[in-house]
Amino acid sequence: MQNYPKQEVVAMLLAGGQGxxxxxxxxxxxxxxxPFGGKYRIIDFPLSNCVNSGINQVGVLTQYQPLVLNExxxxxxxxxxxxxxxxxxxxxxxQQIKGATWYSGTANAIFQNINYIDRYRPEYVVxxxxxxxxxxxxxxxxxxxxxxxxxxxxxxxxxxxxxxxRFGILNTNADGSIYEFDEKPAVPKSTNxxxxxxxxxxxxLRKYLIEDDAREDSSHDFGxxxxxxxxxxxxxxxxxxxxxxxxxxGTIDSLWEANMDLLDxxxxxxxxxxxxxxxxxxxxxxxQYVSSTAKIQNSLVADGCDIxxxxxxxxxxxxxxxxxxxxxxxxIIMPGAVIEDNAVVQYAIVGExxxxxxxxxxxxxxxxVENKDEWGVAVVGGNLTVGENAxxxxxxxxxxxxxxxxx
Amino acid sequence: MKGTNIxxxxxxxxxxxxxxxxxxxxxxxxxPFGGKYRLIDFTISNMVNAGIANVGIxxxxxxxSLMDHLGSGKAWDLSKRRGGLTILSPYSHxxxxxxxxxxxxxNVKGFIEDAGEEYVLLTTGNTVFNxxxxxxxxxHLETGADITVMYVHGKIPKGFYSPLVIKTDTDNKIxxxxxxxxxxxxxxxxxxxxxxxxxxxxxxxxxxxxxxxSRNNLDFRRNWILESYRKCNVYGYxxxxxxxxxxxxxxxxxxxxxxxxxxxxxxxxxxxxPIFTKVRDDMxxxxxxxxSVKNSLIAQGCVxxxxxxxxIISKGVYIGKDAKIENCIIMQDTxxxxxxxxxxxxxxxxxxxxxxxxxxxxETYPIYIGKANTV
Numbered sequence: 001m002q003n004y005p006k007q008e009v010v011a012m013l014l015a016g017g018q019g020x021x022x023x024x025x026x027x028x029x030x031x032x033x034x035p036f037g038g039k040y041r042i043i044d045f046p047l048s049n050c051v052n053s054g055i056n057q058v059g060v061l062t063q064y065q066p067l068v069l070n071e072x073x074x075x076x077x078x079x080x081x082x083x084x085x086x087x088x089x090x091x092x093x094x095q096q097i098k099g100a101t102w103y104s105g106t107a108n109a110i111f112q113n114i115n116y117i118d119r120y121r122p123e124y125v126v127x128x129x130x131x132x133x134x135x136x137x138x139x140x141x142x143x144x145x146x147x148x149x150x151x152x153x154x155x156x157x158x159x160x161x162x163x164x165x166r167f168g169i170l171n172t173n174a175d176g177s178i179y180e181f182d183e184k185p186a187v188p189k190s191t192n193x194x195x196x197x198x199x200x201x202x203x204x205l206r207k208y209l210i211e212d213d214a215r216e217d218s219s220h221d222f223g224x225x226x227x228x229x230x231x232x233x234x235x236x237x238x239x240x241x242x243x244x245x246x247x248x249x250g251t252i253d254s255l256w257e258a259n260m261d262l263l264d265x266x267x268x269x270x271x272x273x274x275x276x277x278x279x280x281x282x283x284x285x286x287x288q289y290v291s292s293t294a295k296i297q298n299s300l301v302a303d304g305c306d307i308x309x310x311x312x313x314x315x316x317x318x319x320x321x322x323x324x325x326x327x328x329x330x331x332i333i334m335p336g337a338v339i340e341d342n343a344v345v346q347y348a349i350v351g352e353x354x355x356x357x358x359x360x361x362x363x364x365x366x367x368x369v370e371n372k373d374e375w376g377v378a379v380v381g382g383n384l385t386v387g388e389n390a391x392x393x394x395x396x397x398x399x400x401x402x403x404x405x406x407x
Numbered sequence: 408m409k410g411t412n413i414x415x416x417x418x419x420x421x422x423x424x425x426x427x428x429x430x431x432x433x434x435x436x437x438x439p440f441g442g443k444y445r446l447i448d449f450t451i452s453n454m455v456n457a458g459i460a461n462v463g464i465x466x467x468x469x470x471x472s473l474m475d476h477l478g479s480g481k482a483w484d485l486s487k488r489r490g491g492l493t494i495l496s497p498y499s500h501x502x503x504x505x506x507x508x509x510x511x512x513x514n515v516k517g518f519i520e521d522a523g524e525e526y527v528l529l530t531t532g533n534t535v536f537n538x539x540x541x542x543x544x545x546x547h548l549e550t551g552a553d554i555t556v557m558y559v560h561g562k563i564p565k566g567f568y569s570p571l572v573i574k575t576d577t578d579n580k581i582x583x584x585x586x587x588x589x590x591x592x593x594x595x596x597x598x599x600x601x602x603x604x605x606x607x608x609x610x611x612x613x614x615x616x617x618x619x620x621s622r623n624n625l626d627f628r629r630n631w632i633l634e635s636y637r638k639c640n641v642y643g644y645x646x647x648x649x650x651x652x653x654x655x656x657x658x659x660x661x662x663x664x665x666x667x668x669x670x671x672x673x674x675x676x677x678x679x680x681p682i683f684t685k686v687r688d689d690m691x692x693x694x695x696x697x698x699s700v701k702n703s704l705i706a707q708g709c710v711x712x713x714x715x716x717x718x719i720i721s722k723g724v725y726i727g728k729d730a731k732i733e734n735c736i737i738m739q740d741t742x743x744x745x746x747x748x749x750x751x752x753x754x755x756x757x758x759x760x761x762x763x764x765x766x767x768x769x770e771t772y773p774i775y776i777g778k779a780n781t782v
Contacts, residue, residue: 038691039707077481078688263693272690272708282686286676287442287706287719289667296700302691303443303707316691 005085007057007120009142010202011050012113014106015043015130016063021251023397024381025351030062032130033069034255035334035352037262037271038300038315040280041072042249045135046128047079047088048278053138056081057120058088060130061109063102066092072281079279091116105220111209117202125205127198127222133258134195134246135269135276141240142199151204151235152227154178155197155242167193168223170239178237181228192239195246198222204235245269252397256349256377259315259332263298283318283335293324302335309339323358331363334382343386347375347394351382357404360386364394408544410458411490414524414609417450418508419532420467425566425654428775429755433472436464436532438653439738439756441666442706442721445476446653447532448684449675450603451483451492454528456680457540461490463518464532465511467497482685493518508627512612513620519613527609534603535662536650537675537682543644547606550578553639554611556632557604557646562594566655569628571601573643581641584633599643601632602652611639649674660753660773663719663736667702689722697728706739713745727762734770752776 019031026034032043043060050058058081062069069090076088091113093102103109110117110127117125124145126138136155145153156170164185170192171180182189208226212218218225231237245268249255261267271278285304290296294307301307304319309326316322320333323341331348339345340358348363356362363378376395386392387404419436429438436447447464454462462485466473473494479485480492495515497505504510512519519527528540538557547555556573563570572591574583584601591598615631624630635641649671651662665671676682689708694700699714706722713730720726721738727745736753737743743754744762751768754760755778764782768774776782 272688277688279688282688284681284683286666286672286682287704287721288692289669289672290700290703290705292702294700296694297698298696299694300691301694301705311694 004119004121007086007122009055009057009124009126009138010117010120010122011046011055011058011126011128011138012110012117013043013046013050013058013060013128013130014109015060015069016066016103016109017131018064019131019250022255023252024379024399025252025255025349026065027381027399028065029068030065030130031250033065033072034249035317036133036249036255037259038302038317039282040271040278042133043069043072043130044079044278044280045133046130047073047076047081048276049134049136049138050126050128051079051081051279052276053136055126055138056083056086057122059091059113059116060088061091061103061113063093063109066090074281078281089116105218105225106222107209107212107218107226108220110205111213111220114206114209117206122202125200125202127200129196131248131250132195132197132246133249133269134242134244135271135273135278136197136242136244136246137276138197138199141197141242144238144240145199145201148176148238149236150199150238151201152230152237153199153240154227154237155195156192156239157195157242157246159191159193161188161191164188164191164193168196170194172239176238176240178231178239181223181231183223192241194223195242196223196248197242198227199240204230252349252377252379256332256347260313260330262300262315263313285318291324294322309341317352329365348378348380348392350380351384353383354380355385356380357386357388357390359389360391360402360404361389362386362392366394369394408526408548410454410540411460412524413457413459413461413526413528413544413606414519414522415451415454415459415462416465416512416519416527416529417447417454417462417532418465418467418511418530419447419470419473421508421531422533422568422652422654423469425533425568426656426659428656428777429653429659430469432469432778434466434469434532435653437470437473437476438533438659439721440535440653440659441663442704442719443686444682444684445473446535447473447476448682449535449537450530450532451485452680452682453536453538453540454530455483455485455683457544459528459540460485460487461522461524462492463515463522464492464494465515466494467505467511470494470496476685478685483683490522507625509616509619509625509630512616512627516613516616519609522609525609527607527612529605529607529612531603531652533653534650535653535675536603536646536648537677537680538604538646538648539680540604540606543604543606543646546579546644547642550580550642551640552580552642554605554607554635554641555644556581556601556606556641558599558643559602559646559650560599561597563591563598563600564652564654564658565594566658567600567652568654571628571632572598573601575599575643579643579645581636581643584636586628586633599645601643602646602650605632656753656773656775657771660736664717664734666704666719667717687722695728698726713743721756734773736773755779758782 081088169182288305336353419434485492692709695712748765
């Protein structure tokens with residue numbers, strides 16, 4: 001048998017979720033493969049964090065629409081995760097002697113891959129999600145875990161009290177040890193929210209995963225089942241406070257906001273640092289061309305774009321075309337999308353390779369909408385066409401092309 | 408014919424002499440171009456797009472920058488078990504002289520002999536074009552030529568090193584070759600001149616090489632190509648797409664500026680035959696509030712706070728507030744301070760232009776600022 005080199009830490013990245021709250025954007029791709037920040041996909045963040053933290057063995061658990069994700073990760077070369085004995089592996093559910101089951105929960109996904117983790121004989125396993133935008137040095141968290149002689153360490157972030165009831169809240173003693181989990185509490189006792197990033201001592205987690213699998217009343221979820229069971233059994237569980245930028249991009253609004261945060265000089269998220277940069281697959285395209293009629297203000301623009309219109313407070317991915325007289329404001333335009341002449345796109349997300357025909361209007365500025373409840377970010381799905389002079393209202397999400405008035 | 412039956416050989420140092428400014432520390436093939444490319448990217452991509460999977464770079468000197476750029480060849484899909492990219496360095500096989508292309512070729516004779524391919528495509532490394540080599544090869548097979556050379560019809564660009572002007576009969580068979588003829592070399596009249604590429608059987612290359620070396624005929628152009636049509640069937644293949652050869656600082660500047668023409672970009676960056684290059688993990692470029700960019704090509708990783716007109720801005724460049732950059736080529740990681748004024752300036756890599764500096768060249772005489780200098 002091939003003896004794999006021992007790894008002190010193995011990371012397991014949960015990337016199988018559908019991300020149904022992103023609607024049309026995750027129709028054909030898993031949430032971690034959703035484009036972000038002009039040239040990245042969400043999964044670039046946890047993958048780059050792993051490599052920048054010295055973790056070189058990463059299992060990516062895929063289930064929902066894995067094609068694009070599998071292709072994107074490929075051999076792992078963009079993240080230097082293509083070593084001979086170490087690197088990244090995509091782990092899909094598979095048929096076993098006793099039958100075939102889908103990953104029925106986050107803990108079950110890890111349970112079904114115990115043999116994968118065992119090959120590397122790790123001391124610690126880091127569990128990560130594929131839907132967070134942040135830069136984090138996991139090695140610091142692991143050092144804390146060791147110092148505390150913990151069985152489980154959960155990364156946490158201070159959230160505003162008004163939002164605390166949307167999160168899992170960790171109530172801790174003075175030494176950081178956790179005495180209570182409060183899942184989405186109506187009346188939060190603290191603002192110490194779980195980020196969904198866990199460090200486990202592998203021998204402990206392994207035991208609890210096997211026990212959890214045998215329980216018929218379990219939903220095989222870390223947050224709902226494994227962590228409460230461990231706490232009840234008196235295992236050493238600690239909270240690790242993370243300081244820095246972190247955003248869950250599970251909804252259209254948060255995805256839009258996180259993109260806009262890149263344009264805000266006051267947001268501490270620099271993707272280009274020398275030692276902790278975010279890596280990605282790069283498009284094979286020429287530099288962006290900005291014509292004489294273009295006007296670009298406070299925006300991010302990637303390779304291959306061809307801009308002749310007005311672009312303000314927007315993020316343009318690779319290969320986007322903005323025609324003469326077109327206006328793109330406060331929007332995210334995903335790779336290959338075309339905004340034709342005189343089209344107007346405001347407060348919108350336009351999916352990959354979508355086409356907004358000339359004179360069409362997508363989205364609206366909040367100040368132009370009377371009833372603020374009807375306002376929101378408009379979303380056009382990938383590969384769709386919004387016909388000439390057609391209108392996509394604010395907050396609308398379109399799943400099918402919209403006919404225009406062209407003859 | 409399958410590209411896998413063709414060995415590609417690139418001579419990155421031929422024409423170094425044309426642009427001494429840019430080639431002081433690098434081979435001409437690794438001169439930056441168009442904001443994110445090196446000149447050699449076009450030739451390698453053309454080869455790869457034709458299915459060629461074994462490419463040798465016949466390096467002569469100053470090739471550190473080239474090696475850094477090419478790496479394992481991964482960016483061109485040339486990091487392979489079989490074939491792939493090989494940088495053939497001088498002094499590696501016992502030969503002693505590398506003054507001529509012929510001697511360089513002789514030094515790497517072992518590599519050529521060992522290659523399993525039957526044909527060989529020889530090219531320079533300083534031509535900017537997107538060529539379907541498949542067409543040239545088809546013509547070679549159809550005509551039954553021994554050698555096919557690429558030629559261009561037009562005025563010879565300024566600084567073109569010892570151009571070979573040809574005459575052909577109706578089916579493109581070459582009937583005469585003249586080196587640097589006075590009238591055509593003036594650049595004022597159109598003619599057919601050989602450019603960039605030659606194609607032949609490997610056995611013919613090796614036989615000719617042996618013959619030339621043993622007779623001390625060391626000049627590739629004078630002693631071989633110039634004479635070749637008398638000894639065997641030499642055909643020309645006319646390339647009619649966009650082409651520019653970096654043959655002087657002036658033509659290099661104009662070639663960069665020609666990228667502003669959408670027709671040139673469409674021809675050069677043909678989606679079916681992409682131009683590959685080594686990429687850095689730069690962020691998308693950031694346009695600040697109050698910035699203004701007109702008719703310019705901008706690579707990734709730039710931060711633009713000032714004004715840019717008719718310019719090429721390479722990856723990682725910073726342009727400060729109220730700076731005005733007009734008709735310039737700014738190479739990677741250069742920093743331009745606030746309120747600086749630049750017109751017709753070529754800044755090499757890592758240059759620093761401090762606040763309030765003003766530099767002005769002229770269209771036919773752009774000012775060149777060497778690598779890592781501070782103004």
